[in-house]
Each structure stands twice: as structure tokens, then as C-alpha cells.
Amino acid sequence: MIRFDNVAYRYGDGEGGISNVNLRVEKGELLAVIGPSGSGKSTLLKLLAGFMEPQSGSIWIDGKDVSGVAARHRDLGIVFQSYALFPHMTVLENVAYPLRLRGVDRAERAERAIKALGEVGLSSAADRLPATLSGGQQQRVALARALVYQPKALLLDEPLSALDASLRTEMRDLITHVQRTAQIATIHVTHDQEEALSMADRIAVVHRGEILQVASPKDLYDKPFNATVAAFVGKANLWVGDVVSSACVRTEFGDITCDASDWVAGDRVNVMVRPEAIIPLTGDQNPKHAANCFDGTLVQDRFLGAVRRYDLSIAGSVITGETGDRGSLSRISIPSDSVRLLPLQDD
Amino acid sequence: MIGLPKRALIWLALPATVFLFAFFILPLIFVAADSFSGGGSAYGRVVSDPVFWAGLKGSFVIGLAAPLFSLVVGYFVSLHLASKSERIRTLLMFGISLPLTFSGLIVAYGFILTFGRAGFVTSLLAEIGADPAVIGGFIFSPLGLGFTYSYYLIPRVVMVLLPPLVNFDYAQINAAKSMGASGFRAHLDILLPQLIPGFISAFCLTSAVAFGAYGTALALVGTQVNILPLVLYSKISETGSDLPAASAISVILMAICILITALAETVSARKSRTTSRRKVIVA
Secondary structure: OEEEEEEEEEOOOOOOEEEEEEEEEOOOOEEEEEOOOOOOHHHHHHHHHOOOOOOEEEEEEOOEEOOOOOHHHOOEEEEOOOOOOOOOOOHHHHHHHHHHHOOOOHHHHHHHHHHHHHHOOOHHHOOOOHHHOOHHHHHHHHHHHHHOOOOOEEEEEOOOOOOOHHHHHHHHHHHHHHHHHHOOEEEEEEOOHHHHHHHOOEEEEEEOOEEEEEEOHHHHHHOOOOHHHHHHOOOOEEEEEEEEEOOEEEEOOEEEEOOOOOOOOOOEEEEEEOHHHOEEOOOOOOHHHOOOEEEOEEEEEEEOOOOEEEEEEEOOEEEEEEEOOOOOOOEEEOOHHHOEEEEOOOO | OOOOOHHHHHHHHHHHHHHHHHHHHHHHHHHHHHHOOOOOHHHHHHHOOHHHHHHHHHHHHHHHHHHHHHHHHHHHHHHHHHOOOHHHHHHHHHHHHHHHHOOHHHHHHHHHHHHOOOOHHHHHHHHOOOOHHHHHHHOOOHHHHHHHHHHHHHHHHHHHHHHHHHHOOOHHHHHHHHOOOOHHHHHHHHHHHHHHHHHHHHHHHHHHHHHHOOHHHHHHHOOOOOOHHHHHHHHHHOOOOOHHHHHHHHHHHHHHHHHHHHHHHHHHHHHHHHHHHHHHHHO
């Protein structure tokens, strides 16, 4: 189990770092940490790994405060963004290296390394040098090497960022499978929200060194804490609106009927609607049965294969929607239960 | 490659080719021919002369000791430079490369003024009780000669070792540490083995320079220390000069230096082939 208690670290130039981070990762749980570049997610990982020391607060691994404990004594498995495989060692030697450091005898470490390579489907490449492997294979070696000595926790530092899209999907499934099998507490740092949504048990969103929200992927997507989280996790329409009543909010392009019972009339809010929730209306549909209908002009139409992402201009505002329908578009409906009101942010 | 026709490129290479031919190939041919002028008897005289063997031994000692010392110092200097920002590194490299612009004679006189019997450092050390005769005599010994050579060998080592150190992925060191290695063990197991081609390359390069160095040695020790370049000098300057024997020593000296340089080239060529293959696969 991993715990961050009020951990803070600021860099000398005042730019970057993290402030008052509180986190908890249980045994067997995969927590993804996401955020834009420079948000502090890598700092968080370095502090946990022991490559840097927190300026305040404490980090706990399996019930032990590891402040001041050197990286080599923290017993963590790390998969680096660059994989950090040792190019002068064979795949087997790479995976066996942590066992060699632990004084495991030659026969046992070869056996355990082969087993670890088997778990990532790479036992046939044991005698090859890392340079002769593809990116995906190197990734597998790095994963096997990080897990072979059964560390207390697994840290993944943007491990899939160097892979192409199709391989990324395959590796996501492999990492999740291996992590679940090992039942190991895992922190996965990434800037790829899709990766986080598909792999994690919970996701922590980091922004400007602070954790904005920690929630399950579904909750994070459906109930973002604020507009920053909503904008970072998935695509979102965000408009500024004024609460008119407990069932209505006024936006620049018109009134939207929705549940505003948590707000009082006059409150300024961010109105969030996910693009896929917006329903395009074709001529033969009866708009009387549809809520929040708006007419507009199609200004952007992007064919993405399975879906089509469009921008409809309505009274000077732009509404982005997604649909599988390939017909003409000029009228949409926003279902009331898809509207979420979020606190208005200054920035 | 630079947008010029092949014929223009040949013309551009012509001055360097003429220069190489006139000042290296041609003299080499003359020297080699001269060494065989008596039907190869000059080689017989050289190998039967104990002074030649003493000179060869002395050259091997200097060609081994000076590069080794330079390699150790140069490695730590490179390690330090690699940790600096590019701007600071460029500035420091300028200072480090400066010794390469001085001739061997200037270096020798500089060392005499600094470490000689009346040298600045010798006088300072004498103030705290060191014997000026011992301290001041050091640079006139074979080891002192090697120490002086390192003045212009260390920059050469730095120039060879710095690029691989700058390009090294230090995440590997962090990876080793996270697996349980101490900093020292991580360097020993991970960094040093990857620098071996650089070490061999730097060693051969500096060894060839130390083997063939002449000006510094002559200015510092005259013909008091037996090394091959000074044995060669004695064959053409002293009474009873033996030009064919001098030519034979030249050829031997040249062959040794070329062998050492060829070894360095082979190592670096193999290294670059491995690197380029790696890049292709990763891409």
C-alpha cells in the first residue's frame, strides 16, 4: 500500500512541483495519475521512487515512512518512459539483474527471469540484445524486469508513450493483466486520458501541482469536479451559464432545462455536456418530445470512422456533438439528464 | 550531399590529397626506401642494438602509463562536464581544448617553469619541506615525461568520452538504483561497460600520440631517457649518424602508431555500426 501525506515539493525556480498531495493506493489497485505536461505528475513519481526527497509531508510504503530512504532500499519496480533497458546485457541478463543484486544464485535467477519473460510472452527472446527488439518487445522486457523481484509496488512512467496506437492498446491489456495477476499496488503516470480511463481502477487528475480529483474512471467522466477536470478527461462542451431556477440554466444560445436543484437562482456556473450525449435531430423526428432543441449552422464536420464529430454554431456559440448518423445536420437536442453544472472557475 | 556535382567534390578534395601526398606519402616512401638502401641491413643493425630495445621498452612504458593516467583523469573530467548544461560545457571545453593548440616545446618549457628544479610548484612545495631536487627532478624522469604528456592527452580523452557520456540515458542508472544497486554499483555494472569502446578508442588515440611524441621529450630530457623517437633523433644528430638505421626506426615507429590508430578506428567503427543498427531498429 502507498500513501502520500501532505507531500510538497517545489523546484528552485518556483515553477512546477507539487503541493499538499494526499493519495492512497491499495494493494492490487492501479491508480492512474493524469495531467498536462508540467502539472507535477512526474515529480510525484520521482518522490515516491526516492530520486527526490519531499520538502514537506511524508510518503509511506507498506506502512513504513520512507522519508530519507534511498531509492535502492524502497523495493519498487519502475517502468521508465525510455524503458531504460541495459543495452550491453541480453534480455535475460536485463531481467535477471535485480535478482543478481539480491544475491540470488545463477540457476534460480535464470529460472525466475525466464518465468517473468514468459508472463509477458517473450521467453523466446531471452538471448537477444534489447537493440534488436521492437518498441513493444522492449516494453515487455521492462515490465518483466520491474516485476521479477516481486517489488512492493509498481510505478509506470508514461510507459506507452513511445509506442504506436495499435501496439498501445495491446500493451494496455498486457500491463493490466500482469498487474492484476501480481496483485500489486501500481501508480501509472500518463498524459493519455484514454489510457488512464481504460486501465485504472481510480484516476487522480493533477493540475498545477495539485490533485483536483481522485475517482473511478466512470465517476471522473460523468461527474467531474470542475471544468478543468471535465476538459482534461474526455471531450466536453463547456459554456458559462446563469442559474434561472432549480430546473433551468440560461446560456448565451438559450435556456437549457436541467437539474439545477443544487444551485440558487443567479449563480454563475459552467454548463457541461459531453458531445456523445447530444442528439442530432433529423426531419422526421418530432422535436416536441425532445428536450432543449436548438437550430444551428454546421461549421465543422469531421469524419472519424466510427463516429462523426461536428460543430454546430448556435447564436454565436459552438456546440460540439458526436454521432454515427451521416445525414444532414442543423438541429440538435440536449437531453436534460446529460447536463451537468460545475462551479465557475476564474481561469 | 551538399548539392555539388561529384566532379566539383573531387576538385574540392584535391588540395588535401596533394598535401597528404607531398608531406606524408612521398616522405614515407623515401624513408621506407632509404631504410632498405643497404638491402635491409639497417634493420639488422637496429634490432641488434640494445639501445633500440631499451627505447622500444621506454616507449611502450610511456605509451601505456601516460594514456592510462590521462584516461582516469579524462573520465572524471568528462563525467563532470556531462552533468553541466550545454552552455557551461561549451565554455569549459574551450578551456580544456586549449592545450592542444600549444606545440610540444611550449608545453615542455611550461612544465619546466612550473615543475622544474626552480619551478613555481617546486618552490612552493619546498616551502613546506619537500626536497626540490626530488620534486624538480620528477618531470625529467620517464614517469614525469608521461605526466607532461597527459597535459595534451587528457583533452583528447575528454573529446572521445564526452559524447557517449552526454548521450547516455541516465534513466538506466535510476533503473539500476530502483532495483537495488548502489550508485557505485550502478556505474560499475551499467555505465562503465557501455563506455568500453570509448575507453579503448581514447586509449589507442592517446597511446599513439604518446608513442610518437618527440618535441616535448627532447626539450625536457634531451636524450637522457630511452624512448624510440629520441633513439631515432640520436641516429641522425650524433657523430657517426646512420641514416638508413634512422629510417628503419621511423618505419617501425610509424608501423606501431598506425597499428594502434587502426585498432582505435576498428573499435569506433564497430561501435558506430552497432549504434546505427540500434537506431534503425528502434525507429
